[in-house]
Amino acid sequence: MLLADQIMNHGTIPQKNRWKIEPRYKIVLACFLATFVMYAERVGFSIAFTSMAKAAKLDESIKGTVMSAFYWGYALSQVPGGWAAQLYGGRIILIISFSLWSLISILTPTNARNTWSIMFARVCIGIAQGFIIPSIHTVLSQWIPPHERAKAVSLTTSGMYLGSAAAMWVLPSLSTVVGADSLLCVDGALGIAWLLLWLLIGREIPHRESVIPLSTNDNARNGSSSSIGKGRPAPTPWKRMMSSPAVWAIVINNFSFHYAFYVIMNWLPTYFNSVLKVELSSLGSMKTLPYIVMFLMSNVGGLAGDWLILQSKMSIGAGRKMVNTIGFISSAVALMLMPMASGTLRGVAATTLTLGALGFSRGGFSVNHMDIAPKYAGVVMGISNTAGTISGVIGVAVTGIILDKLGGASNLFGWFYAHALCASICMIAMMIFNVFARGDRIFDT
Incomplete structure (x- = not known):
């Protein structure tokens, strides 16, 4: 029985439950840690391979090709990940995903000249991790009530940036002690640790048919005989989704956001080393500042979106567009400041402004799929994340x-x-979102 039902039936919160954490909060925390770990892994590989490539004297184009191999696999599994999570439930898909990528990370070759073997491992890790975000969004859409979703999504996705910050803070120093190649095993161990946590939390999670409805009207709309109410998903309206300008507005902005973010995340060690002329391990906690600010601003963007809608009485669509516009314009300006930075402090400041602005924008496009298609959130996120x-x-x-x-x-x-190029892509995407994005539910049946 939900806590709201207990209050309605008894008038008070039962004493025995006063200090008990509700299952949906445990799920949000676990999903936050999932994104934390998966992005710590990506930064860990970037740090490790930058050092490995330097020792092997690989040129920048080969290094870029190897680091981009992960995303080939990641792209392949996004839509299948959303479909599988909708069909089998996000919990089991997350278990399979973390089991696979953790093991592959530990087994990844550590000699940078084994380029094809490393690329194959990265593609496989990408495929396994590609199931994570759609599965998380499927879980959240089933467990989190509508008025909490923006905050839940912002908090969960902000784990990406806090994980990146933690990795940037700890792993460069750790690599000097245990060797850069050992970071691949550290990454795998982090994945296994999260998997154990998820298995423990999962013991307290009831079946999907027991979760809170997608909205306060869903039960009345679907009736007791609904297949959704029995835990079986309705047919996915693929044709309507793929022909919807609102969906494509989200897709294009996701493309643009990640173009800028992945370029910065993967090339940041090289930027510090070659442009700012400083080693990451010598920067101490300063090197984590961009990701910490991105973590904070991602949550600020979610709160700002809710405030604009609830307090300023903006429509949902207008609120999402406002947050998205501020974030993308600011990030485009900051992107152009990074190459002009003269000195470590200015370089870190420009990077921090860029990632902070990108994080803020997530309160716009990144939440919008749950506005227009809450029942198919995992699938739309899979399309968008592809x-x-x-x-x-x-x-x-x-x-x-x-x-x-x-x-x-x-x-x-x-x-x-x-x-x-990054800045131009961000500006074009922002304008497309302002024209075509919507805030109402358009995939309700």
């Missing part, structure tokens, strides 16, 4: 090619071109 992942494949590899063609990573001209 685009975001393809942008990672393109952006990381293209940045390496641009840097190579324009004189290497030490030449600022290449960084200007790469960042100008």
Whole structure:
């Protein structure tokens, strides 16, 4: 029985439950830690392979190709991940995903000259991790009531940035002690630790048919004979989704957000080393500041969206567009400041502003799929995240090619071109979202 039902029936909260954490809060925390760990793994590999590639004297284009291999696999499994989570439940899909990628990370070759073997491992890890975000959004759409979803999604996805910050803080120093190649085993161990936590929490989670309804009207609308109420998903309206301008507005903005974010995340160690002329391990806690601010601003973006809708009486669509516009314009400006940074402090400040603005924008496009299609949130997120992942494949590899063609990573001209491309993509996406995004439920049946 839900806590709301207990209050209605008895008038008070039972004493024995006063200090008990409700299952949905445990789920949100576990989902937050899932994104924390998966992004710590990505940063860990970036740090490890940057050191491994330097020792093997690999050029920037090869390094970019290897680092982008993850996103090929990640793109392949996004839509299947949303479908599988909707069909079998997010909990079991998360168990399978974390089991696979953790083991593969531990078994990844540590000699950077084994390029094809490392790329194959990264593709496999990408495929396994591609099931995570759609599964999480499926779980959240089933467990979190509508008025809590923006905050829940913002908190859960902000784990990505706190995980990145923690990895940037701890792993460079750890690599100097145990060796850069050992970070691959550390990443795998983190995945196994989360898996054990999820198995423990899962023992207290009831079946899907016991969760809170998607909205306060869902039970009345569907009736007691609804297949959804029995835990079986309704047919997915693929044709309507793929022809909807509102869905494509989300898809394009996800592509643009991740193009900029993945370029920064994967090339940040090289940026610090080649542009700012400083080693990550020597920066202490300063190197974590961009990701910590991104973590904070992601939650601020969610709160700002809720405030604009609830307090300023904006429509849902207008609120999402406002947050999205502020975030993307600010990030485009900040992206162009990064190559102009002269000195460590200015470089860290420009990077922090860029990631903070990108984090804020998630209160716009990233929540919007739950506005327009709450029953199919995992599927829409899978479609959207496929685009975001393809942008990672393109952006990381293209940045390496641009840097190579324009004189290497030490030449600022290449960084200007790469960042100008990121900024332009963000601005175009923002304008598309302002024209085509919607806030009402358009996939209700």
